[in-house]
Amino acid sequence: MKVAITCNTLPVGYTRESGDDTFAEFDSPKTIDAIRDALLRYSDAVSVVEADENAYEALRRGGFDFVFNIAEGIRGEAREAHMPAIMEMLGIPYTGSSVTSLALTLDKRRCKEALLANGIRTPRFQLLRTFEEYRSGLEFPLFVKPNNEGSSIGITARSLVNDEAELESVILEIVKTYHQPALVEEYLSGREFTVGVVGNSPSRVLPVVEVTFDSLPLDAPRFDCYEVKWIYDSIETGCDTTVCPAQIDADLKERIEVASQKTFQALDIRDLCRIDFRLDREGEPSVIDVNALPGLIPDPEENSRFPKAAYAAGYSYQDLIGAIFKAALEREGIFL
Numbered sequence: 001m002k003v004a005i006t007c008n009t010l011p012v013g014y015t016r017e018s019g020d021d022t023f024a025e026f027d028s029p030k031t032i033d034a035i036r037d038a039l040l041r042y043s044d045a046v047s048v049v050e051a052d053e054n055a056y057e058a059l060r061r062g063g064f065d066f067v068f069n070i071a072e073g074i075r076g077e078a079r080e081a082h083m084p085a086i087m088e089m090l091g092i093p094y095t096g097s098s099v100t101s102l103a104l105t106l107d108k109r110r111c112k113e114a115l116l117a118n119g120i121r122t123p124r125f126q127l128l129r130t131f132e133e134y135r136s137g138l139e140f141p142l143f144v145k146p147n148n149e150g151s152s153i154g155i156t157a158r159s160l161v162n163d164e165a166e167l168e169s170v171i172l173e174i175v176k177t178y179h180q181p182a183l184v185e186e187y188l189s190g191r192e193f194t195v196g197v198v199g200n201s202p203s204r205v206l207p208v209v210e211v212t213f214d215s216l217p218l219d220a221p222r223f224d225c226y227e228v229k230w231i232y233d234s235i236e237t238g239c240d241t242t243v244c245p246a247q248i249d250a251d252l253k254e255r256i257e258v259a260s261q262k263t264f265q266a267l268d269i270r271d272l273c274r275i276d277f278r279l280d281r282e283g284e285p286s287v288i289d290v291n292a293l294p295g296l297i298p299d300p301e302e303n304s305r306f307p308k309a310a311y312a313a314g315y316s317y318q319d320l321i322g323a324i325f326k327a328a329l330e331r332e333g334i335f336l
Helices: 029-039 055-062 079-090 099-106 108-117 164-178 226-232 250-266 305-312 317-331
Strands: 002-007 045-050 066-069 125-128 142-146 182-186 192-198 209-211 272-279 285-291
Touching (some): 002 029, 029 045, 029 317, 045 055, 055 079, 066 079, 099 108, 108 250, 108 285, 142 164, 164 182, 192 250, 192 305, 192 317, 250 272, 250 285, 272 305
Parallel strands (some): 002 045, 002 066
Antiparallel strands (some): 125 182, 142 182, 192 209, 192 272, 272 285
């Protein structure tokens, strides 16, 4: 079997810790190499295809039997769906969610609408291109983020706003910087969790990860954002903002797991996913984001949340990549 990895590689010299979020979604050569090494256990040859304007010809001419897709895309509001669309046109099966599901989960407004339609809790929200579109009715404090970004891009310490003046300022900043509307939702002040799901029919919910803030400086944000994820929580600082398995009782664990499975199924997600939760004022888990292409950084010291949950479940990194790959193969009717 000849396999391709479709990906977007971090530019040489770029670091997320610099505060520049331009390429924060892309993968390092170390991650791509680790995935390639894992896939060589199941295939005869593995090639890397950069997910740029040349990818179509590389895939068309490559003679690939399967693609392991981690491509975030280079531009556009549905960029995560670009490579799957090309692969479907070429008839090459691939890992991960479909064109429709990837486009849906990257559009936070549409994703929340789908969650609500399926009876899944998520904070009340509005989508705003200007402050003048704001309709009073949401309860401050509010949380503001770009509608079509991942990897906490555009989510900063300023994202939590307490009044209309702050709201207007952050909306203007997001629209100007990211050229897209801002999603404004009611802020949930409860504990924060993230949950990995792997496989299909049935999918497996990995041990719950709690995102904690006790190790951070007192002036650091108390919610997951770019600074917390990529600057404070780093090998250099020694901060660890994650606990896995989360220290929660059996009842809350079950409610989070049930909500994770319902979300996975409602959005037709395939093979792998990571779902972010916060507890609302009733102590119920509410979905605040859905990541159908979760990060797969292999180094445990970097606290990539999806692999961290897999390690807690007893997977090695190669086991995790193998589980994703075999789930996709079996979904396509291919059995190793």
